[in-house]
Amino acid sequence: MNPTEKPAPDTPIETIGNLWTAQECADYLRVKKNTWHSYVYRPGKNNAAPKPAFKVGNTPLWHREEVEVYAKNRYRALNRQFDDE
Template sequence: MPASMNPKPFSLLTAEQCAARRGLTVTEWHAAVEAGDEQPPLFTTGPRPQWADWQVARRNPKTPRRKPRKKAPADHGLWTLGRCARHTRLAPGTFRQYVADGTAPAPTARDGRTPLWNPDDVRAYADARRIKTKQPAPPEPDTPLWTAQQCADHHDVPLDAWHAAVAHGDAPHPVDTTRQNAPLWSAMAVRHTTVE
């Protein structure tokens, strides 16, 4: 018999292994076999039936998949990696690396496998980093941001007068920028400022 005609070797799988490949419990696997949604075992001799690996190599569309468990979001007041990265204006991978290096604060808790940080620790780290790099403070979450024109309109002054007040330190500095690098101010800080 030519080598090209030799059948490919295959492995035998137990019901537990078949169920694991399909993402099912053993009971769900046996139910699918009994319903005809999965192939019957190749070998039934011995104490346990066995299937060939090629019988369960591809997903059978008739076999129901186990639905992933959804956890209810916990309102714990702690921040996730993404939130910490946004607040510190770092990429998530960079923030994670700084945590590993001991530069950034370590997580204070975990929700399953998700690390969580105390917001006060992250704010203190971000403030210290900002002072060191001379960056403006980011706005608090859910704080509306205003353009220079909106700030000038709020104070009933011309746009040039608003920019002059910012330059002289009579008005707050911008806390963020748009994608076009236009400065943005915290609406709360602008409201508490008097510009004439």
């Protein structure tokens, strides 16, 4: 799937590729899903979490690359290293 192409509403989420669900974003940042949602929908003044790129049905999806950049910038702002391995 082209990264800028919006998935069809009936697309199985498992086949979407570089788009992540809220749970996948939370897992990547090592936080709970509710915490991820609070980062997105109640952003801080600096380095707000990316908004969902698309929705498939009621499921919001984020571009993987945007979440990775957010994570690295967030941890840099907190003076910690983000190890994504």
